[in-house]
Amino acid sequence: MVDFLSSVAPHPPGTQVVQRVGALLRQISLARDAGARLSDLVESTGLTKPTVHRLLSALAVEGLLDHDDETGRWFLGPEMYVMGTASASRFPIEELAHPSLVRLAAATGESAFLSMRRGNETICLLREEGSFPVRSFVLTEGSRFPLGIGSAGLAILAHLDEAEREDALARLDLRGGRWGVAQSVPAIRQTIADAKRLGYVVNPGRIVEGSWGMAAAIFDRGNRPMWALTLTGIETRFQTDRQAELGRLLLLEAHRVTRRLAGGAGRPRTTPG
16 A cells, blocks of 8 residues: 555644545546546545545535546546646746657657656656657656656756755655665665766666656756656667767756746756756
């Protein structure tokens, strides 16, 4: 069982219900069009069945969830769409970054993604499929990974200050191969060190064997790494002789988005210093 409640940032006292609702909504969003079964939500959140059912029913009354009586599965409701639309107007990153995803996918043939940082995790927001017929499906829209797991989280982590980076690494739970059997803190530290030197991340198939990724961070107006552009594909498409070109393209597009967020100001940034 994945202890999802313990993987998110701690909440102030007295907000247990909010924390539980947030965990349920995140799990249902991950299920996407397939919907989530009650039993899956009980297992993934660690909550009791009566508690989960009570919260789901209350959210459905408010229009935040929908329930399919035939399959018994739960889906995000219409009010979530309304809220998401309102939120999107405050965070124009998807609109600004989408042209970069299109260019990356067209130039490389690989699948391109935009992810954002939220606390100690990253969330995949957008994807653009490349033309190469064999693809990696580790990363999809709505996917969440702790900082340090996945190319986007590694790219962001490499540009954080040391204290924040060490805090994120201390939170990583790699027990039982939950994020891939090839994961280890020393290997993650080496990837971060390489990224600080190169400006971009090369992530060699640690979540799923043979599925590689590369990423570069996007910075907000305060020069904080808050998003990342990622390319993913099979190992043979990310050999050493091609990595430099893919890294150059990622850095170019990440800088373009960073400049657009800043209103055109700034200079290229390839190292965290």
